[in-house]
Amino acid sequence: MQHFTPLSMRFLARRLQRFLWVFPVLMFVFLAYRLLTTESTHPLRQSPKLGLHQDSAAQEASNNQKFPPPTAGAAAKDILLHRRDKMPLIVHLDLKGAPPKFAYLREFLPFLKRLGAGGLLVEYEDTFPYSGRLEVLRSPQFSYSKEEINELVQLAHSLDLSIIPLVQTYGHMEFVLKHPEFASLREEPKNDWSVCPLRDDTISVLKEMVDQVMALHPHTKYVHIGGDEVDNMGHCSACRQFISQHSRVDLYRFHLLNIMQYIASRWPHVRSLFWDDMIRGWDVEHLKTFAQYGDPMVWGYIDHVERLITPALLKKFASVFPRVWPASSFKGSGGKDIDWVPVQHHINNHYSWNRLIEHGLTSVDSIGGFVLTGWSRYMHHFALCELMPSAIPSLALCLAVASEHTQQLASDQHTQLSSALGFPQKIPIRNEPHFSDNADGLSFPGSGVYSIIFRQAFLLAEYSQVRQIFDGKERARASEVLSKKAVKLMEDAEAELGKIYPPSVVREWLSTKLSHVLRGLQVNTQ
Structure with a gap:
């Protein structure tokens, strides 16, 4: 066993003294880094920090205030989160799983307005009141009436919330293709995932779906046409032959352009939106064929979205399309059948999106809207994932992070939002519930x-x-x-x-x- 003598200790002390200068240098570097990242001159951070309410007395009063009974046309002073720029925050309402009664939507929309949302991306799927030969698409278990959709649109208008309807037109078509009446449109006979774009009746069915949805959303400026995850594209004999003469890119372009050009011809004021995953590898010239009619919604739901989407990809999209629509996640991306919302995961996703936007887009004007998705099912036949009420605390915090383009949720925002939702302490930011948490006395819808x-x-x-x-x-x-x-x-x-x-x-x-x-x-x- 080695023993240290007084002589060896003095020698060790002298050696350590030679490196003491390192510590103040490291401290200076750390402080300089914090200063630079806090006071960034990036265009998305030039606006003054609004917070929720700057007046301390008003903030204290608000901290003790519960949500009042919701009313349409919420006054500006009632809004908890104010956007620092013109970028609208759009909340995704996925109704293909656990669609709520309409009475809940009457309460939910004014609540979203208070949280600072600027609009809704509504994915109806089989809850939409289709009619005629499309009536079979309506769920026999539950769907909304035309009167309820009209009321939803009017309520959103009274709250200054835009509504963007989503109509699937390529993949995620199980709710259509599972029915014998439309099975002939499948890309593969035993797979109800996607349509074949070359079948005679495919485009007419899709146009009819768009017609009926647009009839109940006459004032919308955008319609989302899906287009994501068409993994089995080009599997049927007709599509294989098309690809052999052209390319997979041309097949996808042919189909989506068919839909977008139809929308532009019927509703010149409406622009199409589509998920971006199928076009990420395209060159600029191919992308330009879409730019006249639509904009990409760039989705990424992992903690570090930079590993999936690069700043270079955002810059490429921004150089071609008038607007780019980033899409994050406040629920539904932590697992296909989970029930407890992993809040830390979703907060991290929004932090990473803020970093990516800062490095990939030079101006907020290039962003059409920032979309916070909340999936209820991964696919039509899958089990339910988190219910909307269980995700409201996550949604409130994610909206706060998105509205401030921040890398750290402000403590005062966290405290005020928690109090407004009825939490006795700060909303817990963790991926699993803890025995010390308290779910009593909460006061938000659901x-x-x-x-x-x-x-x-x-x-x-x-x-x-x-x-x-x-x-x-x-x-x-x-x-x-x-x-x-x-x-x-x-x-x-x-x-x-x-x-x-x-x-x-x-x-x-x-x-x-x-x-x-x-x-x-x-x-x-x-």
């Missing part, structure tokens, strides 16, 4: 459902622990105790979800999210 999801998360954790008990008698005793808690949660969940969702959604959620736990516990007690 907060009762948030409390149910909170309780469900802990029930699932306890169920996992019970399943690991080796001793049969001890496991049976623990299962009996937990089964009583599960029954109570099932009863409360049915009541709370029933306030917001139609019976079909309540049944689906209970059967896929809780019933298996109760069945497993009952087996353990036998």
Whole structure:
């Protein structure tokens, strides 16, 4: 064993003294970096920081204020988040999974306005009131009436919220192609994922879908035509032959241009939007063929979106298209069937988008809108992921990050938003619930459902622990105790979800999210 003598200690001290100068230099570099990143001169950061309310007395009063009963036409003083620039914040409403009753939308839209949203991207799918030969597309379980869509559009207009309808026209067509009446339009006979763009009736069906949606959105300036993830494009014999004579790029261009040119001819004031993933590798000349009619919505939902989308790609799009529409995620990208919203993941996604926009776009004028997507299902046939009420805290924080182009959520914003939503402390920013969190006394639309999801998360954790008990008698005793808690949660969940969702959604959620736990516990007690 080595022993240090006084002589060796003095030698070590002299050696350390030679490097003491490093520490003040490192501190100077760190402080300089913080100063430069905080006081950036980038165009997206030149506006003064508004925060939520600068007056301390007003802020304290607002911190103690709950959401009042929502009314249309919210005054400016009632808005919690003010955008620092002209970039509208668009919230995605994915109705192909867990569509709420219309009464909830009446409450939800004024709430979105208070959070600083500027519009909605509405993905109706089978909840839209299609008619004629398209009536079969309407879900037999639940769909909205024409009167309800009209009221939705009018309510949004009264709140100065734009509505952008989304009509799938290439991939994600299961809700159409699953029906025998339209199975002949499939790219592959046994796959209802995408249409074949060369079938005789494909374009007429798609035009009819667009016609009916546009008839109920006569004043919209944009319509989203989907176009993403067409992974099986070019698999049928007709498309293979087309590609052999031209290219895959030409096949995709042929189809989407067909739709966009039709929209431009019928509604000259309307511009098409489309997801960008299928065109990321295109050269500028090919991109220019789309630029006359539409703009790309550039989506990326991972924590570090720069790994998926580069500043160079944004610059290329901005050099061709009049507007680029970044698309982040506030729910629905953390897992295909999860129920608890991983808030930290979504906050990180927005931080990374802010970095990417700063390096990839030179002016906010090149952004058509910043879209916060919230997926309810990954695909038409998939299970539900997070319910909208469970994602409202995530949405509020993500809107705050997006509105300020920040890399760090301001503490005062976090505190005020948390108080306004009824949280006794700051909204927890973590990917899993913690036993110290509190879901009581919340006051936002659907907060009762948030409390149910909170309780469900802990029930699932306890169920996992019970399943690991080796001793049969001890496991049976623990299962009996937990089964009583599960029954109570099932009863409360049915009541709370029933306030917001139609019976079909309540049944689906209970059967896929809780019933298996109760069945497993009952087996353990036998």
